[in-house]
Amino acid sequence: MNTFAVDDRENILRYFDLYSSAGAFNPLLYIHGLGCASSSDYPPVVTADSYSKCRSLLVDLMGSGFSAKPQDGKYISDAQAAVLSNFIVSQGYSNVNLFGHSAGAFIVLKLAQQLPIPVGTLILCEPGLTDYGVAMLSAITSQTEAEFVNGGFSQFLAQLKAQGGNDAWLGPFSVASPHAIHQWARSAIDDNSSPWLDDLARLNAIKGVILSQTATRDEIAKFEQAGCTVELVANAEHMIAYDNPDGLAAAISNVLKLGK
Template sequence: MREYTIRGTNHKIRYNDFPGALTPIIFIHGLGCAGSFDYVEVISHMQSKHRIILIDLLGAGYSDKPSSFDYTIDSHVKYLKEFVDDLNLEEIIVFGHSLGGAIAIELCHLLKNRIKALILSESNLDPSSHNSASFEIANLSENNFDKIFKRKLTEYETLGNTMWVATLKNWLPKAALGISKNAVHGGKISWRQLLYQFEFPKYFIFGEKSLPDADLKKLKEHDVTIEIVSHAGHSMAWENPAGLAQAIKKCL
């Protein structure tokens, strides 16, 4: 694992950097997750010649968790752009899962001339709805939020979401709250509209268990190529890592 110090701060994000001769793929994880937790097994199945970079976002996984950071999507995107610049990556492929997909879309908007392709897996495209974890977390009381968040973790674990809880426990509660509130409000420019406007290749991966989904047809109508991972739902990296790996390879 490597670390990168965000410009103008002492805050460090940590990331895995697997060598390869082909275009680097940057993986951006979703709410409560971590690149180091979600994608190591996936990339082992890919057997790819691409350089692959798995990031733990600030506030998550092995990265620093400063209380002074605001944890909005804009702020995550800002340091990720600087990260790409400082690694001298001239061309990249971006992968984003769930709420990490919103970060990926905004990052591609800033770096559009350097993007070879965008691959999304069940990404947020619109403001979060009532049945989403981000909507639930965003609406928790901010009075004694840390204690309320800890109780919510116990509730999620009781419901059987043990893999997600295992990594969500490593998030700074403020980080989960900040990005969740942003998810509810949506992007300054609609993530969906940005996706539709991109001229580079765009892919969207569904888990079979998440279907039917009205977005499947809508995305196809806007030149987004669809891939489906069998025997998996939203948490496809854990439910069928080999299947997700094959879906990603089809996008390369």
């Protein structure tokens, strides 16, 4: 994997840089959702036949996947966006495309707002928190960070396993930093209650939103009103990358074509 030192304490952001020959200066940066990791979520997507094979950076956020997990790290969405901004600027790109899933959409929006280079295309996949997500994160944040780290995290993993149907998600979740999960959960709840759709509407970029085909007309309409093209993926729920990676690859490629 590729590495980027985020500080002078040997804390490393890790990522895959794929199809680099396809375009040196306009990559698509993938940001995963809470408890996930781009290194596990998106390889089946970017290797699908329907994928555009654009330059793709699959980033594991700090506290997740293969990236560093300092116990005293800052993992709220603003801090994660700042790390990503520094990373992008350090690479010398002239412009960048961004993808964010679920709570990762909040990080991508904040990143787009603070980057000193243009964002060409912004793609949000199942952005924001579902009612289930709010309830789950509220259960996490009903504990203090210390309580969650010292027992709540392992109990939560056991609950996910007992529920069934979470096998793919349990992999990256189980290796995430409990500090990161707790801090990001708290900030995601705050971000979800903020006027983030207004921020999305104001963003000067080509904008696409990818939803499960089960999305309601009202859900679709709110993103269209924010200036987004909406792509629907069949045979998938909230975790589209797991449920239908080929369908997600095609949807991403369709949005990217809008910028050509």
